Amino acid sequence: MAGGVRSRCPLLLLFLVGVAARAAASGVVTDGLLPNGNFELGPANSALNGTRVMDPNSIPNWEISGFVEYIGSGQKQDDMILPVPEGARAVRLGNDATIRQRLSVVRKASYSITFCAARTCAQAERLNVSVAPESGVLPIQTVYTSTGWDSYSYAFKARHSAVWLTVHNTGVEEDPACGPLIDSVAIKTLGPPRLTKGNMLRNGDFEEGPFIFPDTAWGVLVPPMDEDVVSPLPGWMVMSGTKVVKYVDAAHHAVPHGARAVELVAGREAALVQEARTVPGRRYRLSFSVGDAANGCEASMAVEAYAARATARVAYESRGTGGSKRAELEFAAVADRTRVVFQSDNHHMRTDGTLCGPVVDDVALVGVRGHTARRLL
Template identity: 60%
Template sequence: MQNAAVIFLSVLLSAAFHPALSLVDGYLPNGDFERGPKASDMNGTVVKGPYAIPEWEISGFVEYIKSGQKQGDMLLVVPEGAFAVRLGNEASIKQKVKVVKGLYYSITFSAARTCAQEERLNISVAPDWGVLPMQTLYNSNGWDLYAWAFQATSDEVAILIHNPGEEEDPACGPLIDAIAIKTLYPPKASNDNLVKNGDFEVGPYVFPNASSGVLVPPNIEDDHSPIPGWMVESLKAVKYIDSDHFSVPSGKRAVELVAGKESAIAQIVRTIPGKTYILSFVVGDASNSCEGSMVVEAFAGKNTLKVPYQSKGNGGSKPAALKFQAESTRTRIMFLSTFYTMRSDDFSSLCGPVLDKVRLLSVRNPKA
């Protein structure tokens, strides 16, 4: 018995002092690119050596861009701080990071489109990868925050961001800045809620000084969701928002459905055929000048409910509930916004209703 206790304690200590556990949620080393190449490693804005940018390995046509810099008449927007990198045709940046094998992680980064109209990014941590289209700008400031998730298959992984574009101008490519990582601990369903992560409190890293929210791409481009438990089943992203910058109905996090019916979030839950359930949730607005008539459509299997919400754009919420009888052992619940909406103070920024506090409970006495 004593030997077993010693072995158990040894395992605990080895886990506690595992070097991979030194990973802290937040910026990757030089994730804001404020530490740049030496003058000898630059040819104008082009970075010459593969290891010229501290903490990063680069490949292809990579530029080191300073805030305020122009390309012709176009101002190159640096999302964070004074510097960013631009990835030209087939260019990439890579960094190796210590992680814990088997755990899930989310990457958050800023990206700004420049001169190419069909820009997209390939982000990968082997064997996971995803292509993030950047044709849609969700903010009028020229850049958006994106999240992407992966499961670590070893104690060290290489995070790679690659521009697969083939533009006539090799310099035409997205600006990349502010790259951070966060460990995700997938929540479980409970007797109090059959929906996992129904309050959206577990999600990607949100920068303390970023007031735009974080875009979560569709599941067709992301095998592991940055919002554990949830899939984005649509052509467009949903936005993950925080209470420091937005009005959130409950807790510190919520989801904004920013692209009408092209922005949907879903989860498959365990149910018992023939049993009655109540799917409850809260809809509202993020207090971001998103005004007008909104409708959130809720689905539970073949059952639907449309919840109207009249937004004044200054925060507010209302509860709703959908009662249904399960037809199988797995029921898909899904939420989407009926309409596209633009902010009243900025007609170039997409917005929409906020979804929060999603709960699913069985009804003991459905006739009561």
Template identity: 60%
Template sequence: MRGAVLVLVAVLVCTVVVCRPASAFIDGLLPNGNFEYGPKATEMKGTVVTGKYAIPRWEISGYVEYIKSGQKQGDMLLVVPEGAFAVRLGNEASIKQRLKVVKGMYYSITFSAARTCAQEERLNISVAPDWGVLPMQTLYSSNGWDSYAWAFQAEYGEVEILIHNPGVEEDPACGPLIDSVAIRALYPPRATNRNLLKNGDFEEGPYIFPNTSWGVLIPPNIEDDHSPLPGWMVESLKAVKYIDSGHFSVPQGTRAIELVAGKESAIAQVARTIPGKTYILSFAVGDASNSCEGSMVVEAFAGRDTIKVPYESKGKGGFKRAILRFVAASTRTRIMFYSTFYTMRSDDFSSLCGPVLDDVRLLSLRKP
């Protein structure tokens, strides 16, 4: 009888709170995702890894180096963001790992990468049949390391995550450093009668490493078939930054978006609307408390209507709320946001920053 009561309680809980299905892994680093377990000395030639399976839990191909933090490349000191080791992918080199997942589920991969040589470095990332190309021309943090997110939908119960450097340089070792590869299951939220936009609070998104303070870059939609930020598209040439309240000032909840590349960094979502009906789009604009100072402007669009929201930032946190009232012209209305200006951190003129966007809500206005 007691067991039946417990089952009934569990069913009731799942009715009130959406129960997530059991997954084959725990969100976070992949096995040896930070490469702290390295090859044996007999499977290395200098820094080059010679064994295909020499790095535990990974399979490598091509010119792959095992890099220790503090190692020098000429006059440049190689820094590792997490732990003591990372890998470097030379010409046409790749690393891959097989992982059990839930078929049909959406997942986001987060990994840290640093450019070491060429200005045009890029990375291919794939989970068959999905793949994407992540450009690394723009550095968003001054320490040289950025974390990137990329999403996919699992078509099989076991997938192969592959990160590949397609570059062909004169120096075969010239390629990006890779560290801290993690994964997170995504549960795309739905629009409700309290908010016609999905994931308007940005709480659902990619894994953020707890020991890093530079957020996660979400690439443009043209490079990612499935957005790591459920509900939203990155409709721009540059990425937007996903930030957390553990390292930044966030207006509401624990996650937000920082628009770090001016008009080249925009996010959008298409909402269902009724032609002729009046709607209210509300949102919060602020700064991340990351020394991003000065005059900022966030431009919001709802179909053909627009509003410019100025925000004078002291770089110490804070926000203001804004409202755009509009009449829908069609059954679908595109909601879009971008920052008018480029901004650099006052304490670090090589790090891009920008206004923070959060708590985006769309509601229909009832007639009196």
């Protein structure tokens, strides 16, 4: 695999340092792992019945309800070993189980939550993640990594300066312990998805996105979302029923441009979408990079791009060692808003069973002159 803020002036740097200092002094949560976000601080033995946590306030910094278990790495359930991705401890959310933590935040600011989750014995596991009044259901039926653990993201806009982050397993199984394992819960403040000079799309380089754990090499999954929901990937939506896209970083993957990119890991079942203001009849050029993440995903890949009535299929032969190519799509707008859409034309899998796909990065939309819309690959 391939490895990987600048201040505009000293005054801006001093300003940012001052803001961070005031946030820390006020107790506002800072980017990174939440207090006891890895659950390494656990309940006293007197609060446990076997592995089940009986006291709702016995896990430091968390409140629980329902069937919650405190799990040690390598613990077995029947013939299944329950691994832990970080440290030695995690929690398992069984029937109607909830964990929650109260967070001090900046009112009206947007945040993303990243956490690790793994399926155990239930067949249709899903999690309801919420910061009232917003909530989202994260489908975790599909396992994207060979380890069984995936990192998921969720975003919200703070309505108040103190909020409750809640993770709830809505399932009810015959075995009340059946449910997902949860570990490593982190937060990140999201910058607003502003337009930049020379690009009609926001966050076209994907540099703004959810927190990526530095010690995990599998990226972060961005789930499907409604159009009015805050996105963990500012400016972009994921359109799907139950599938996701993966947010990857240059520290663990090959990234065509900058430090972040998106890997399309669900074939045609998920689309990466952004809507831009356009003028009907005027022509535009959509340019973007297509490559592979240097994660061993060897395949004949293709990314399909759509804008207005124009389409492009960009083929990429991946050896799984990194690399990218540039592509363009020119189109004539047919409405005052145009959706830009990217999806992989097929499913791909590494030899170890990890789902993978083509990488998209450095997306730009600009107006062009001339009279004939054309497609360039």
